[in-house]
Amino acid sequence: MQVFLKIWRQAGPSDAGKLVDYSLDNISEEMSFLDMLDTLNDMLTRKGEMPVEFDHDCREGICGQCGVMINGRAHGPLKNTTTCQLHMRSFKNGDTIYIEPFRASSFPIKRDLKVDRSAFDKIIQSGGFITERTGQAPEANDIPIPFETAEEAFDAAACIGCGACVAVCKNSSAALFTAAKITHLALLPQGKYESQKRVLNMVNTMDEQGFGHCSNTEACEAECPQQISVLHIARMNYEFNKALVLKK
Amino acid sequence: MALDPKIPQGELDKKWSHYKATAKLVNPANRRKLDIIVIGAGLAGSSAAASLAEQGYHIKCFCFHDTPRRAHSVAAQGGVNACKNYHNDGDNIFRMFYDTLKGGDFRAREANVYRLAECSANLIDQAVAQGVPFAREYGGYLANRSFGGVQVSRTFYARGQTGQQLLLGAYQALMRQVAAEQVQMFTRHEMLDVVLIDGKAKGVIVRNMDTGEIERHGAHAVILATGGFGKIYYLSTLAMACNGSAIWRAYKKGAYMGNPSWTQIHPTSLPQSGENQSKLTLMSESLRNDGRIWVPKAANDNRTANSIPEGERDYYLERKYPAFGNLAPRDIASRAAKERIDAGYGVGPTHNAVYLDFSKALAEQGEKKITAKYGNLFRMYEKITGINAYKEPMRISPAAHFSMGGLWVDYELMTTIPGLFALGEANFADHGANRLGANSLLQACVDGYFVAPITVPNYLAGEIRAAKVDINDEAFAIAEKNVRQQIDTLLAIKGTQPADHFHKQLGRILYDKCGLSRSAEGLQQAIAEIRDLRASFYIDLTIPGTGNEINSELEKALRVADYLEIGELMCIDALNRNESCGAHFREEYQTPDGEAMRDDAHYAYVSAWQYDGPGLPPILNKENLHFEFVQPTVRNYK
Numbered sequence: 001m002q003v004f005l006k007i008w009r010q011a012g013p014s015d016a017g018k019l020v021d022y023s024l025d026n027i028s029e030e031m032s033f034l035d036m037l038d039t040l041n042d043m044l045t046r047k048g049e050m051p052v053e054f055d056h057d058c059r060e061g062i063c064g065q066c067g068v069m070i071n072g073r074a075h076g077p078l079k080n081t082t083t084c085q086l087h088m089r090s091f092k093n094g095d096t097i098y099i100e101p102f103r104a105s106s107f108p109i110k111r112d113l114k115v116d117r118s119a120f121d122k123i124i125q126s127g128g129f130i131t132e133r134t135g136q137a138p139e140a141n142d143i144p145i146p147f148e149t150a151e152e153a154f155d156a157a158a159c160i161g162c163g164a165c166v167a168v169c170k171n172s173s174a175a176l177f178t179a180a181k182i183t184h185l186a187l188l189p190q191g192k193y194e195s196q197k198r199v200l201n202m203v204n205t206m207d208e209q210g211f212g213h214c215s216n217t218e219a220c221e222a223e224c225p226q227q228i229s230v231l232h233i234a235r236m237n238y239e240f241n242k243a244l245v246l247k248k
Numbered sequence: 249m250a251l252d253p254k255i256p257q258g259e260l261d262k263k264w265s266h267y268k269a270t271a272k273l274v275n276p277a278n279r280r281k282l283d284i285i286v287i288g289a290g291l292a293g294s295s296a297a298a299s300l301a302e303q304g305y306h307i308k309c310f311c312f313h314d315t316p317r318r319a320h321s322v323a324a325q326g327g328v329n330a331c332k333n334y335h336n337d338g339d340n341i342f343r344m345f346y347d348t349l350k351g352g353d354f355r356a357r358e359a360n361v362y363r364l365a366e367c368s369a370n371l372i373d374q375a376v377a378q379g380v381p382f383a384r385e386y387g388g389y390l391a392n393r394s395f396g397g398v399q400v401s402r403t404f405y406a407r408g409q410t411g412q413q414l415l416l417g418a419y420q421a422l423m424r425q426v427a428a429e430q431v432q433m434f435t436r437h438e439m440l441d442v443v444l445i446d447g448k449a450k451g452v453i454v455r456n457m458d459t460g461e462i463e464r465h466g467a468h469a470v471i472l473a474t475g476g477f478g479k480i481y482y483l484s485t486l487a488m489a490c491n492g493s494a495i496w497r498a499y500k501k502g503a504y505m506g507n508p509s510w511t512q513i514h515p516t517s518l519p520q521s522g523e524n525q526s527k528l529t530l531m532s533e534s535l536r537n538d539g540r541i542w543v544p545k546a547a548n549d550n551r552t553a554n555s556i557p558e559g560e561r562d563y564y565l566e567r568k569y570p571a572f573g574n575l576a577p578r579d580i581a582s583r584a585a586k587e588r589i590d591a592g593y594g595v596g597p598t599h600n601a602v603y604l605d606f607s608k609a610l611a612e613q614g615e616k617k618i619t620a621k622y623g624n625l626f627r628m629y630e631k632i633t634g635i636n637a638y639k640e641p642m643r644i645s646p647a648a649h650f651s652m653g654g655l656w657v658d659y660e661l662m663t664t665i666p667g668l669f670a671l672g673e674a675n676f677a678d679h680g681a682n683r684l685g686a687n688s689l690l691q692a693c694v695d696g697y698f699v700a701p702i703t704v705p706n707y708l709a710g711e712i713r714a715a716k717v718d719i720n721d722e723a724f725a726i727a728e729k730n731v732r733q734q735i736d737t738l739l740a741i742k743g744t745q746p747a748d749h750f751h752k753q754l755g756r757i758l759y760d761k762c763g764l765s766r767s768a769e770g771l772q773q774a775i776a777e778i779r780d781l782r783a784s785f786y787i788d789l790t791i792p793g794t795g796n797e798i799n800s801e802l803e804k805a806l807r808v809a810d811y812l813e814i815g816e817l818m819c820i821d822a823l824n825r826n827e828s829c830g831a832h833f834r835e836e837y838q839t840p841d842g843e844a845m846r847d848d849a850h851y852a853y854v855s856a857w858q859y860d861g862p863g864l865p866p867i868l869n870k871e872n873l874h875f876e877f878v879q880p881t882v883r884n885y886k
Contacts (some may be wrong), residue, residue, distance in 0.1 A: 005322040030521045045746040050792050057487040063318040085631045111798045113353040121315050129420035130379045134299040134697045137377035144388030154381040188379050
């Protein structure tokens with residue numbers, strides 16, 4: 001099939017960007033969306049033009065590196081699917097496809113579709129861990145965890161850190177990302193002891209990094225490739241308020 | 249030259265405790281004065297960086313991703329092995345040691361393999377304490393499942409995302425040390441050379457991939473934890489940016505390369521569907537617990553899977569290996585699939601796959617149970633292929649997956665360059681000629697959490713009087729100059745073909761001639777073809793743009809330049825080994841029924857290749873493997 005692409009090109013963080021038109025023939029339905037971009041880049045490189053820079057790596061939906069806005073939707077038209085798992089069978093012959101970077105003031109554009117998501121690392125550094133040093137651990141089965149709790153913790157821990165939640169949020173809020181880590185660790189017995197400190201630090205860092213507040217549109221959950229639930233945001237708010245009350 | 253792996257004396261089960269009891273220590277005040285560079289922040293790199301930082305060393309950690317959480321450890325699905333014996337099914341350290349050694353076709357070091365098994369139980373404790381949400385039973389205790397190549401249930405798992413959860417545990421520990429300012433993290437930096445001063449590893453040259461800046465960094469020890477190079481086959485289960493450059497640059501500085509040709513070809517990947525494809529997706533091996541592998545009994549059968557009656561299906565693994573059936577080890581399962589595909593029994597539009605069928609399991613256990621175990625994998629399969637595997641069998645095919653080979657290291661995980669260590673998949677140790685499923689996460693973690701934090705300080709104890717490394721030393725200047733020259737050379741070619749063009753061709757040569765099966769004739773051809781390809785690379789490569797900006801074509805070209813050299817060494821290594829063992833199957837050395845024929849009398853050694861200069865053939869050094877505690881047997885899974 002033939003597709004018409006409108007791709008955001010921007011040389012660097014402080015340069016002006018614009019949508020540039022490209023068209024590709026002979027795109028097959030089996031191709032992944034990123035294979036299609038590879039095909040475009042192969043063509044551009046052979047012509048001596050700069051290829052479109054985009055983030056990608058594992059191409060199996062788990063590393064969280066890929067992610068672009070496709071026709072205005074984070075990761076494209078399919079529900080709960082990363083960009084790399086999207087295939088051209090989701091498009092029709094003659095389609096025009098708009099491809100833009102994940103936009104948020106906390107995710108500055110590096111070049112073209114590549115953005116800087118290091119603000120997420122800052123949030124984790126401020127408390128997204130259990131303070132344990134190698135060597136301190138007790139026998140694993142000395143910490144029994146009910147099946148349901150382990151499953152719920154896993155649901156939250158499954159976040160791949162792609163940033164789609166921020167990109168799709170009208171406030172550019174990182175609430176879902178932050179809440180997922182807070183829930184994961186707060187649910188587990190070994191993570192409880194520092195949950196108060198954790199939630200206060202992580203929420204503060206989220207603000208410091210320039211992410212907006214959550215206003216409950218739930219767009220983040222709708223676009224999240226890992227189906228992380230907005231209920232975790234409710235838990236984060238609960239943990240946060242509890243921590244404020246208990247704070248000495 | 250015979251190599252000394254520095255294995256501690258004594259009984260097998262006392263070696264590691266004896267080593268730990270006598271290893272040299274560095275007092276806390278001196279640790280603050282010592283710097284360690286860690287290259288790579290996957291499971292092995294993050295865990296080593298965090299654990300050494302916790303001890304008080306100053307760490308500089310580098311990775312080419314925008315955050316350490318993206319490293320390819322993240323993609324390991326099935327699980328991590330540990331001999332906790334929670335199933336009371338006869339598991340223990342010795343049995344796990346034996347399974348791993350046998351799985352590797354008796355081509356690994358006894359002492360290393362024993363240590364891997366010995367530390368496995370601790371790793372589960374460590375991960376649970378970090379908050380890794382492993383699968384649990386209703387009583388709240390940890391759940392286990394069985395995995396290919398063993399007869400006990402010792403695999404711990406977190407749905408199909410075990411690698412992700414273990415990596416996040418290590419990443420979070422690393423982030424904690426970044427916050428504590430014990431670790432300086434350099435993301436989007438790629439290592440381009442190791443710097444040696446007076447024969448010791450004292451630093452690295454790295455490229456900032458966002459600005460193109462070339463930087464010098466010095467330290468008292470350098471740890472490489474840069475993963476495997478299976479992406480050399482182009483189509484593989486690895487992430488796009490996985491590469492062999494760091495270990496190759498170390499090789500060219502004098503570190504020996506161990507068994508470079510031993511690559512695991514994973515049996516349960518999705519088949520190639522088109523020419524523009526850049527990646528093969530892995531389906532977890534755990535699927536083989538309930539899926540049955542088959543092809544039609546008739547060659548070139550074009551009927552759909554469901555219209556082929558039971559009696560006309562050949563469940564070839566069950567037929568050939570009744571004791572292990574569909575759970576036969578990876579090398580055997582992959583070779584059996586290739587044998588059927590090559591003989592004309594392959595399925596799918598291009599007849600390049602075999603079926604993995606869940607209909608029996610679905611009938612026996614019901615859809616709900618199968619969904620609970622493999623739901624995410626079935627969803628992923630449908631996303632990629634558009635096929636519902638509850639209704640018709642999956643199509644799978646072998647794909648390059650894991651490098652058993654890598655930098656040669658001694659018992660302390662130190663390469664032949666003093667002060668240069670290699671951890672995880674970047675080293676050659678522990679897995680022999682074939683890695684068992686769920687042992688890769690284990691090795692990365694054990695190396696990073698438990699081995700390096702003992703052995704690196706043992707080395708550093710001799711460095712406490714060494715001054716801070718001076719990055720203005722001439723050795724840094726020369727290394728930087730060479731790196732700059734290489735980049736300029738590649739940019740100046742200005743030919744017509746992008747780096748991927750050469751990478752694809754190299755991949756085809758290696759897959760055909762240095763993949764699942766090899767022959768002397770094919771390998772000699774491959775060496776000649778690779779040399780030609782390398783020559784054309786330096787004539788016809790094109791890279792748009794410059795070196796002083798984000799330039800993914802330049803990044804690829806630098807990696808491919810190294811792959812074109814690694815590929816040749818792989819073939820030389822495979823050609824030298826006139827036997828079949830594990831993943832290394834030489835067509836000349838097989839039994840009448842097509843099984844591998846090992847030659848313990850002549851090849852019970854590790855091939856450790858030494859760089860001898862540009863254009864010169866590498867020098868073979870041998871580390872003879874001594875089997876003191878088990879006798880190598882013919883590896884029989886029948």
